[in-house]
Amino acid sequence: MKVYYQLKTFSIRLSFSPNMLVAEQTSPQVNEIPDVKAVDVVAPSWKLVAARRQAEINNAIPTEYLVPLVQLGGLENRIGLPEASGILTHRELEITARSATGLLRFLHNGTYTAVEVTTAFCKRAAIAHQAVNCLALVMFQQALADAAELDQYMQTHHRPKGPLHGLPISVKEHIELAGTPATAGLISLADSVSSQDAMIVRVLREAGAVFHVKTTNPQTLLALETESNIYGITVNPYNINLSSGGSSGGEAALIAMRGSLLGIGTDMGGSIRAPSAFNGVFGLKPSVGRLPHGGLEGLHSGMENVIGCCGPIATCVEDMRLFCQVILASEPWRQEPEMIEKPWNPIPLPTNLKIGVMWHDGVAQPQPPVTRCLRETVLAIQQAGHTVVYWDPKDHPALTKSMDRAFFIDAGKEYWDVIKQGEEPAVPVMQWILTERNNSPPLTVVETWKLNSERKLLQNSHAAQWDELDLDAIICPVHFSNAPAIHEAQYAGYTNAFNRLDYTAAVFPVGKVEPTDTWENFPRAIEQSLGKDDDFSFKTYTGPDKYRHSPVSLQIVTRRLQEEKNLAIIEKVIQAVELKKQLLDHGLLLHSNDI
Template structure:
């Protein structure tokens, strides 16, 4: 495949710079019919067509190897392409299918991508640091090995924010990554490159990492489905990270997908590899491997209830997010599901504890990586790091904060249990519906409140993102009479501009308890089906 095959003409790139929306018609118009047809399919359908012989793995991989560089040239979202190895792996998979008359695994022939924290053989891992470029990495991440064993084909490693400690995506290697739904907005961070890449259909399914919302935020801003599991479900073995020795609030790997069925298939497939055999930090949940994913959905509305958390009492979401929550509530209400108003212990302390543990080393790790090249901090994070590391936390203070964290987790669990007295089922609520962030995307430099995606990581709870609608400047008007709750709420509210946010995905977050991944996927099925049915009604958006 000649290099010129991948390059976009200068006039197309110029038009892209002046086009607000890159997803959908803009990128689709650049593709030949076959590439457009293949890459537009849901991953579940792609896999079915490879199994039945309609497509070969080489044909599918070739199609994504054309769309992927288009997505990058339009949006600045990939740090490493893996095309040669991908096409070679696809040929081997085709040979396997021909020789054995069966696929090599449930993901046979599916191109995948991942944030540039994952090590892939013979491919650079920079994690957004200049000093990591061309640095030897003698290992391959266990997740990558699992994906290959399942038949998935890695084709790209996507960009991330320098240090990973920010909710927008920028680094000194590629620069800033915008939101392909609306280029006036950010794609979020730190897995923002993967979010944008998935929105543009650069691969079938993607992976990011999350310790404070780094999968939650980009997925919500890109209109994707995502699963941020609890620690111990997806292996983090041999994955690069910031502050890798920090164990109290662990970073986790999240799945980012265009559909719930494809997300469900990916999670179940990864579990089938029994990662606990190779990674002692992964919990052995072999008993769940045969769990019926829709078992909860089959129980009916009299057996399921939801918590509803419209805002956290500190920052009220913008109008598009408020409307998205109303749409979800209306859709579920029409199906007979009941809600409990969620009034948990304040999340305010979560921000303090999160910052303490992630910076307990005084930012020594971050400065060590920065000093490898002498590169500057990107402007967005310069103020939070300063000119040099700070003194690390004292051990006794670390112990004290850890005990406080345990107490906060116990209080939250006790509150969740207490909702049985308010629930229509006589049991604690099954999951909580809440914002993923205060806004649909974010205007660069105006992300003031991270707690909606921060506190699930402090609790180590499972959470999913589900897209609902898009911001609409004629419906989601600015309320001039709104009375802010505090100074941060005021800054957030004044940052809302209906024109700038128009068209951005408006999503919500579904919160489950720790290690409740299978249950949460099943509950998400209920919600998605209810939304699909509700959206058949005229005027469904105007709630």
């Protein structure tokens, strides 16, 4: 059942300060939920709706989980706040430091109870929200009740309820979870309550998962940063001046701070991969139809030109694999016919891989931290005995342009309609997307057919190039930046091109920004400008200090429906990087072959 507000417009926009939650909670009266009925207006304004929703989130956090303001203060890097806060016990810190796969072993053998594990992650999620504003819904009481039922099941049956017994899992806000809001970051959907679980949620719940929070996503979901009028801005835990990415920005920021070890994100043009990269965690975009996708609130219902997918965000590769294995073991294609019937089936990799490196995409060249980390990773891959060859991005400008047009077949009318329905302003990134990034008229039916035909030609061209090089995978940037400043995440070509191809793609962290990451040390591969996106990349990188503390991640791309192979290759690459670090620690400096 959906409930919609007709709203009166206010000219003042809400803004989020990372200190806001803590500062407000020094006065207990401030956090009381506004009494909408007492307001002498026909209906609440968008500002009041947002204030009410944010108060609901804040009020659901127990007082004993609040971080003293003195600890937060002007803290720029907040990734270590859960450990420094003193809120978690030593045992709870031990619990939250594990991988999901490792933690489940202790849950299944009775070392930890579901209640104590859930309590630990509720505390950590609360701290993360105070640090970066990443929660859209707090469900601690329900989560603890569900965990207690699982403990009782274990005590009665002497076995776990399912493979995910007692594991807290976070859910992106627009994914339907029975009895909770799913707004897609829109005021007009502020009181939209899901009547049932999305397919992917249902499978995880039946496997024994506990749902403790939903996480923020941006207004309309169409952005690589997470800002909405209803929830505010979600910032980066490594540097609060930087973007957390989007549209799964709340999910990735929460997992970076280990308020959850495993979460459900969605990806239509980079919405799992970009935030995972900006926050230094792991994220997988499967091919369309590999994992369940039914039960999402959002726009483009019925549009087949661009189709999104659900996928995991996690702290390690093995947990992404666990996520996929558990879901596919339930045979969800029996209930969601759009899925491809393809059980999880790991295939052994060749001893020596052949990987194509795409240094840039021909549209926006990467900034120094990304270039350096890509060079270092390629060197590590070579030193581990694998072959690396140059990938020519000849099709990528056309793929990016094609994706932009596919998103705006109606010239953005549906986006404007849902924003205007709530009588709210477009947040800055949406204003830019709808007025500057998209400035083309709507497509006719014949023009849409032509766009689809062009996509097929690009897919064929890309496949032919892949065959000619006989590759196992491509390695490339996730974005031109390691993590853009807030309101500077204005390019998605490194991710959305692979949505257009429907390739499997996953991201993984490889390093962090270093003081030596300057244009002088790591210049652009092509000195002359490639266009406005390339110019934007160049001018916004003013030096490493702007991005201090920030992680750097890369992307592995494989062909369609090769999720098993993709994750296995990432593990090989990580092993190679770790081996290279060991060699460097022993003073063995090797040199890269020319590519």
